[in-house]
Amino acid sequence: PNSPGNPNHSGNCNNGVLKIDFQLPLAISTINTNTLSGCSPFTATLSNATPPLGANATFTWYLANAQTNTTLLNPNLTFTAAGQYTVALVVKDPAACNIKDSSALVFNVWPSPIVQFTTQHSNCSSTVAVLVNTLTGQTYNLNWGNGLQTNTVTTQQLNTYSVSGIYSVNLTGTNVYGCSATQFQTVAIIQFSPTLPTGGSVCAGQQLTLEASGGNTYLWQPSLGLSNYTNGTTVFNGSVNTQYTLTVQQQTLGQTCQTSQTLVVDVKPSPIAQFNYSVSSCGGGVNFFNASSADVQKWYWQFNATQTSTVQNPYFFFSGGGVKLVKLIVTNAFGCSTAFQTTLNAGVAPQLAINSGSYICSGDSALLFASGGQSYTWQPLEDFKNPFLASGFVKPLTSTSYTVIIKANTLSSACLYTLTTQVTVDYISQVKPITAVSNPVKIRQGETSTLSYLGDPGAFIYWMPATQPVSGYTVNASPQITQIYTVQISKGQCIETRTVLVEVYSDACNPDVIFIPNTFTPNRDGINDVLLVRSNALQSIYFAVYNRWGERVFETRNLNSGWDGTINTSNAEQGVYGWYIEAECFNGRKTFKKGNVTLLR
Structure with a gap:
């Protein structure tokens, strides 16, 4: 009624309400994306999730990062620089109630780390240096390409490669945002470590092999x-001292590696071998006379396949006579040797003989015998009881050469012949006494004791019963019961034995580990004369024996002491006696036992 105009104030008028229902859609801009943050360069996939609109609807993406706006439905967006970027989607639909709507997303793009490094590597070197431009706030991982990595990287890192090849070195840096970047470089490695000869000495007339390796080209200068x-x-077969320079090259992976070595081959003079000889008119015997050069220091004569001599001017008897081939090898101070050989006719020899070489153990005797003569003289004389017999026993302390001078009648005259034989003396050990020991002597069941033979090296050692191993200077034994081991020592002609004890005790500590016989016979026949406590588990005891009236007739605390059946030096009567034992075992536990024993005579 107070409104301007001309209202109708009649009481006959009615009030009314008018409702208008708009059936028009709304434009609601909606954006979906796979992520809102990442490291540069960062790509996000934008998805237009706006509800369906009319046919005349349009979509416009307003892209940040100075990128051109687009009307694509689902564009991809890449950010190359770090920063915060807002992306908006504007939806327009003339048929929509609100005609236009917009939405926006904010993207956070983190900076990627800066990774910079250089490699320093000299040709033919297996070591590579990596120089890293380290930045504060960044961590680094360096992969050398050969399976090795360095996690704590400083300004300079070194690595030495053991195998030639091409390696990809990569450095990965990570910043505080968790963003990583990797840089790669390749290095070519040649492992150039040639083996070079150092020269040497060679005897004149002989050859010397010189060897080098580790390259693919070689040059020896001079070639003489x-x-x-x-x-x-290559093989040196020259006759004069020569100095050589060896150059070794390895060409591969675009590199040429080279090294040189100077070496000298020293040619030592070889001696001249020569000898003369004189055949005995008696036949068979030959005197040899060395005629070699003056620088000779050693002579080695070969009279046949088995008989030799190292005497400068030897005598030798050829028992069969006839034509023989004799060889002399001489050696000078440089170790150079030369040989000379010739054939000779030793004439017709009488049938003389001497036993071949003998081998004995130290302390034993050897029988020497000769035959075919009328008289004999053995030397050294002092080694024989009678040196003028055809045979005799000798007992040398060391290996000794024995000769016998035999007088034999031939068709022309009585001749003297000298024959030689050798007695070689073997010995078990110069270290005395020869012993075997166990360590420890006492072991618990299931434990091991070490058995050792103490003597010179070079002998064959065999243990019985079986050990682990069965032979050797030191072995292990794990017996289940107390055991005596026998060791057999053999060397050359010598064989000896020794024994060693290993005592075994049980973890148990009760009356069952104690044994006392129920009868003993102290009649001094050496059999069951003493009543002893037997056990492999006790370390101490108290042992007492009582008669039928309860009187103590014997007591001891010695494990190795027992009752001999006497009371005050007089023989005890036959009958039944009681005994009592208190014992402590090796494991520290204690036990006791009592019982009866019958004394018989």
Whole structure:
């Protein structure tokens, strides 16, 4: 009624309400994306999730990062620089009630780390240096390409490769945002470690092999006296001292590695071997006279396949006579040897003989015998009881050469012949006494004791019963009961034995570990004369024996002491006696036992 105009104030008018229902859609801009943050360069997939609109609806994406706006339905967006970016989607629909709507998302793009490094590597070197431009706030992981990694990286890192090849070195850096970046570089490694000869000495007239390896080209200079001057292996067969320079190259992976070595081959003079001889008119016997050069220091004569001599001017009897081949090898101070051989006719020899070499153990005797003569003289004389017999026993302390001078009648005259034989003396050990020990002597069941033979090396040692191993200077034994082991020692002609004890005790500590016989016979026949406590588990005892009236007739605290059946030095009467034992075992526990024993005579 107070409104302007001309209202109708009649009481006959009615009030009314008008309701208008708009059936028009709303435009609601909706954006979906796979992520809202990441490390640069960062790509996000934008998804237009706006509810369906009319046919004339349009969509416009307003992209940040100076990128061109787009009307694509689901565009991809890449951020190359770090920062915070807002992306908006504007939806327009003339048929919609609100005609237009917009929505926006904020993207956070973190900076990627800066990774910079250089490699320093000299040709033919297996060591690589990596120089890293380290930045505060970044961590690094360095992969050398050969399975090795360095997690704590400083400004300079070194690595030495053991195998030639091409390796990819990569450095990964990570910043505080968790963003990583990797840089790669390749290095070519040649493991150049050639093996070079150092020269040497060779006797005149002999050859020396020189070997080098680790390269693919070789050059020996000068080439004089060499079988080949471009191979790694060559043979020197020259006659004068020569100095060589060896150059070794390895060409691979674009690199040429080279090294040189100077070496000298020293040619030592070889001696001249020569000898003369004189055959005895008696036949068979020959005197040899060395005629070699003056620098000779050693002589080695070969009279047949088995008989030799190292005497400068030896005598030898050829028992069969006839034509023989004799060889002399001489050696000088440089170790150079030369041989000379010739055939000779030793004439017709009488049938003389001497036993071949003998082998004995120290302390034993050897029987020497000769035959075919009328008289005999053995030397050294003092080693024989009678040195003028055809045979005799000798007992040398060391290996000794024995000769016998035999007088034999031939068709022309009575001749003297000298024959030689050798007695070789073996011995078990110069270290005395020869012993075997166990350590420890006492063991618990299931434990092991070490058995050792104490003597010179070189002998064969065999243990019985079986040990682990069964032979050797030191073995292990794990017996289940107390055991005596026998060790057999053999060397050459010598064999000896020794014994060693290993006592075994049980973890149990009760009356069952104690044994006392129920009868003993102290009649001094050496059999069951003493009543003893037997056990392998006790370390101490108290042992007492009582008669039928309860009187103590014997007591001891000695494990190795027992009752001999006497009372005050007089023989005890036959009958039944009681005994009592208190014992402590090796494991520290205690037990006791009592019982009866019958004394019989």
